[in-house]
Amino acid sequence: MGSDDPVNVNQFQQLAKQLLPKMYYDFFAGGAEDEHTLKDNIKAFSRIMILPRVLVDVSRIDMSTTILGFETSSPIMVAPTSYHQLAHPQGEVATARAASACNTIMVMSYSSTRTIEEVASSCDGVRFFQVYVYKRRDITAHLVQRAERNGFKAIVLTADTPRLGRREADIRNRMIRPHLKNFEGLISTKADSLARGSNLQAFVADTFDASLSWKDIEWLRSITKLPILIKGVLTGEDAMRSLEAGVDGIIVSNHGARQLDYTPATISVLEEVVRAVGFKVPVLLDGGVRRGTDVFKAIALGARAVLVS
Numbered sequence: 001m002g003s004d005d006p007v008n009v010n011q012f013q014q015l016a017k018q019l020l021p022k023m024y025y026d027f028f029a030g031g032a033e034d035e036h037t038l039k040d041n042i043k044a045f046s047r048i049m050i051l052p053r054v055l056v057d058v059s060r061i062d063m064s065t066t067i068l069g070f071e072t073s074s075p076i077m078v079a080p081t082s083y084h085q086l087a088h089p090q091g092e093v094a095t096a097r098a099a100s101a102c103n104t105i106m107v108m109s110y111s112s113t114r115t116i117e118e119v120a121s122s123c124d125g126v127r128f129f130q131v132y133v134y135k136r137r138d139i140t141a142h143l144v145q146r147a148e149r150n151g152f153k154a155i156v157l158t159a160d161t162p163r164l165g166r167r168e169a170d171i172r173n174r175m176i177r178p179h180l181k182n183f184e185g186l187i188s189t190k191a192d193s194l195a196r197g198s199n200l201q202a203f204v205a206d207t208f209d210a211s212l213s214w215k216d217i218e219w220l221r222s223i224t225k226l227p228i229l230i231k232g233v234l235t236g237e238d239a240m241r242s243l244e245a246g247v248d249g250i251i252v253s254n255h256g257a258r259q260l261d262y263t264p265a266t267i268s269v270l271e272e273v274v275r276a277v278g279f280k281v282p283v284l285l286d287g288g289v290r291r292g293t294d295v296f297k298a299i300a301l302g303a304r305a306v307l308v309s
């Protein structure tokens with residue numbers, strides 16, 4: 001290993017900053033508005049201290065666990081993130097191969113740049129499919145069913161994005177979203193730069209169903225047999241509402257602080273959600289997880305696993 005090789009996630013982020021065009025780096029790294037929550041997701045982890053007990057035999061360490069009955073080598077899953085080809089030509093296929101090599105679960109984004117079929121045929125591995133609900137429900141149903149046919153094992157409904165968060169870097173950079181092959185022949189995938197602002201924001205306003213509500217979990221259940229997880233829960237109340245709706249798992253998330261700024265750091269609300277859920281379904285967490293000690297803290301506070309972006 002050379003002395004410049006990265007030894008932690010923060011150093012990978014610095015390398016990405018050096019290598020990627022500014023428009024793309026800012027899209028990947030940015031948050032909504034003041035980016036208060038973006039910083040707090042990380043700071044909140046650093047405020048939690050660990051009290052170790054000594055003289056405990058740690059010669060054999062087994063971090064494996066099960067999530068919805070699927071075995072993974074560790075409680076660390078891959079969070080759904082859009083547009084991987086903006087960072088690497090192989091895009092989500094490379095991510096799927098990495099997740100498979102680590103024997104963990106990848107949640108593939110609805111807004112992936114490689115197709116469901118390309119990812120499914122690239123390697124073995126347990127994969128979940130994340131879903132945004134479009135106004136054109138037929139398109140969402142079509143993608144969910146394609147994921148099911150291609151061996152994806154669960155649906156992750158993202159509940160915190162009925163509208164896109166105000167991402168000021170994307171607005172300033174006049175962010176241009178990439179072409180999404182999954183939607184070829186279904187919607188216009190042409191993506192031109194706008195005279196002002198982020199064309200991703202304009203696209204989401206045109207396409208995403210801002211009327212998304214609890215009753216849509218029933219709709220989702222009517223179009224798929226797969227287990228359904230809800231992503232974006234931050235309160236005990238919504239956790240209980242999720243259980244009433246019959247979900248199979250809950251992901252405590254504020255969307256990496258990219259949606260509503262001034263939501264609490266995810267690690268700070270985990271215990272409340274876990275208490276409300278009472279281990280009836282697994283509770284997962286994402287947001288600010290950058291180190292093994294963060295994973296440990298989330299597990300210690302009741303998460304079954306974390307997702308990393």
Ligand SMILES: Cc1cc2nc3c(=O)[nH]c(=O)nc-3n(C[C@H](O)[C@H](O)[C@H](O)COP(=O)(O)O)c2cc1C
Pocket residue numbers: 027028029041079080081082109110111130158231253254255256257258286287288289307308309
């Ligand atoms: C570049 C980027 C793209 C994302 N795209 C999606 C997406 O398509 N669907 C989704 O549910 N969440 C998406 N997220 C949110 C992540 O799934 C996850 O909630 C968040 O990144 C966790 O916080 P962290 O970035 O601090 O790890 C995205 C996050 C990033 C950073």
Ligand SMILES: CC(C)CC(=O)C(=O)O
Pocket residue numbers: 082111161164204255258
């Ligand atoms: C297409 C976008 C809504 C993807 C996303 O979730 C994000 O950029 O955070």
